[in-house]
Amino acid sequence: MSSFSDPDQVARYTEGPVRQVPGFRDMQRMAALLLAESLGPEGEVLVLGAGGGLELRLFAEGQPGWRFTGVDPSAEMLALAREVAAPFAARIALHEGYIETAPDGPFDGATCLLTMHFVPREQRVPTLRALRQRLKPGAPLILAHHSFPQDEARRALWLSRYAAFAAASGVAEANARNAAKAIGERLPILSPREDEAALAEAGFTDISLFYAGFSFRGWIATA
Structure with a gap:
């Protein structure tokens, strides 16, 4: 969305998810735990949509042996990620672009x-397929979205x-309604059944729901 190139919006980004995504911090912690099931104390993690740096910081804090490659199309959001995750910069490589230009891995x-x-x-499906192609066989993908x-x-x-x-979490009611309207008009949201079908078509298996918070769902799937 265009807000990811707006300096004022980017500066306030770290305040938003906690107010707008039910159980945001717990969802991130669950993602880290699901990764740890497969990775153990050391591993290489690809983070698609790394702008903002919130999950990079949480993952790096909890796992000193993990290294990260973050990919995001927004230069402004990547700059924020560098700031937010600065204490762990030695273990984080950030790439501006989309999954097709991300390092091959695995x-x-x-x-x-x-x-x-x-x-x-x-x-x-092409995005998910490109993700799977960059994962080792049996590696987990953890994703969550509307x-x-x-x-x-x-x-x-x-x-x-x-x-x-969002309103109950402190967002002004008019702003919360406007945000919901914008999401409905601008985002290409799929149903949970369609999301799971896309994962399967891209070649993922063992697709399991691990998180549900109002309009958000999260899955773990195996490459």
Whole structure:
């Protein structure tokens, strides 16, 4: 979205997820634990949508033996990631671009948190396939993003719940409603069934739901 190139919006990014994503910090911790099941104390992790640096910081704090390759198309968001995860810079390589230009790896695991809902429908499977091609066989992918039923009535209901949570978390009510409206109009959101089908079409197996928070869902899948 265009806000990721707006300096003021980028500067405030780290405040947003906690207010807008139910259980945001716990979702990140669960992602780290799921990675650790496969990686152990050492490993190479690919982070797609690394701008902002929040998961990079959390993962690096908890796992001193992991190294990270972060990919994001926004130079401004990558600059914020460098700032947020600065104490761990020696173990983090950041790349401006999309998954197609990311290093080949192969990586021991990957995450894609709060990112896939920005990827156009026609690019979902190619993006997931490019992720899988950069993972070692059996490596985990952990992803979480907006995913809810897309019939008109239930779509409106889940967007209203998103707005209600944001307002209850301290976001001004008008801003929360506007954000929900923008999400509904601009983001190419899939239903959970469509998201799981895209993962399977891209070649992932053992697709399991690990997180659900109002309009957000999260899965672990195996390359």
